[in-house]
Amino acid sequence: MRDHTGKTKYLLLGTMARCPQTGYSIKKWIENEYSHFWQESFGQIYPALKELVKEGLVESWESQVSKGKKKQIFYKITEAGRGELKKWLLEAPTIEKLRYEILLKVSFGADTEPEAVLKHLGEFEKRNENLIHEMDDFIETFENLKIQGKDYTSSELTALCGKYLYTAMKNWAQEAQKIIINRKMIKNETKDS
Amino acid sequence: MRDHTGKTKYLLLGTMARCPQTGYSIKKWIENEYSHFWQESFGQIYPALKELVKEGLVESWESQVSKGKKKQIFYKITEAGRGELKKWLLEAPTIEKLRYEILLKVSFGADTEPEAVLKHLGEFEKRNENLIHEMDDFIETFENLKIQGKDYTSSELTALCGKYLYTAMKNWAQEAQKIIINRKMIKNETKDS
DNA sequence: AATCTCATGTAATGGGTTACATGATTTT
């Protein structure tokens, strides 16, 4: 009885905890809400949904294929599903493994290709700056919605995490550029003297 | 002529750019130097090394199996290998995909299981705090080595990135806990009144 | 008419970890 789905299963259950979903709506939801920290493809989602039905954690039904309606399969979390979700929520999250290719390039190239590395760092800085703005916009939107009485705490927390993370990366990129430039200057001085 | 190895290839070339290595020494090197931002398993490293030899990017030789010496296979980067490494260094690094399971849990659980989420966040905060200290120790070590004339810029840059990142995550975790607690209090007040 | 988005799905491939196998040498 293996799993085939890793954490996908719980992500699906989590989105369904709010309201019934289709595979497609879940995909869109993840893209909007989590794309910065999580991603799922259709190749994962559709088989995982079927698996969840088999396990009795969700129920499904097809939408009436009447005029002007395309086929849709809706999925709703069951009580057993809520139990499974809660069980997972109580477990300690696994420690994330990061893979920042830019760090490898900085690491290997700061000495041999400083110009290229500086360019990468500059672009990295800019990208993170843009992401910070994105997060700010998100947060503002949520603030406005909150005034209208709706609750967007969890979306806000996610966006806030993004803001902190991207700010850190932007600042690091700036600092790293300074260090590399400094080092280059020292080298050149030594060479000249 | 496919690749089978993703970025592993370049990591191997990068480590060999400094000095010849064995598969084992590369593994240890990565664990010490990059474990926070990159990881490779033997199952990746050994086949990739053979592939690199086939491609003419590295040369290999076995150490003499004389008394008190176990078999080791050394790998040295070739000129073609350096060319390949440089080519990769000039390319823009791919955008990293993050997967923070804790964010999913915060997202799904802030409402239904606030206590569990607060616990996760507390542990996340502590873990990141420890990592900050680790990074500080690294940086200090490098500073001392620098006084002795050695160059550890790239290691320093990596550690600095870690410091920035882990600090951001620690701060976010603190902030997130505050927000959740606040929200719980407001909810309870509303209920009481 | 063409194209875009909605909607569901499968197969191939890629990339990576884990478990296993083997054996020497070093440390306790």
Next chain:
DNA sequence: AAAATCATGTAACCCATTACATGAGATT
């Protein structure tokens, strides 16, 4: 003598992305 570390490697498995296939409905 036992355990840990050094050292190399393979096979199984897992997880995920990408490409492909299909077709309806909406838009340009």
